[in-house]
Amino acid sequence: MAELLKASEIKDWLKRVPEWEQEKKTIERTFEFDDFFQSIDFVDAVAEIAEEQEHHPDIDIRYNKVRLVLSTHSEGGLTELDFETAEKIDTLTE
Numbered sequence: 001m002a003e004l005l006k007a008s009e010i011k012d013w014l015k016r017v018p019e020w021e022q023e024k025k026t027i028e029r030t031f032e033f034d035d036f037f038q039s040i041d042f043v044d045a046v047a048e049i050a051e052e053q054e055h056h057p058d059i060d061i062r063y064n065k066v067r068l069v070l071s072t073h074s075e076g077g078l079t080e081l082d083f084e085t086a087e088k089i090d091t092l093t094e
Contacts, residue, residue, distance in 0.1 A: 002079035013083040026071040
């Protein structure tokens with residue numbers, strides 16, 4: 001089982017994924033694309049990462065914007081798994 005991160009560890013991780021923002025017990029990021037089809041292609045790629053990681057973000061699709069929220073629900077907050085997943089998702093838009 002993953003352990004909850006301490007505030008100092010979360011701060012260090014946020015430096016590694018600077019486009020993600022902490023919101024209480026989650027991290028989130030909104031991605032913007034040219035159109036709906038690109039948004040869906042991105043979500044499909046996120047789904048592959050989520051399955052590999054066995055860690056699934058909450059996903060909100062609004063036409064060309066996709067908002068992802070990560071948290072380890074079973075632990076009630078943020079763990080390394082959230083940030084590792086965020087890092088992998090970030091590679092999709094590099």
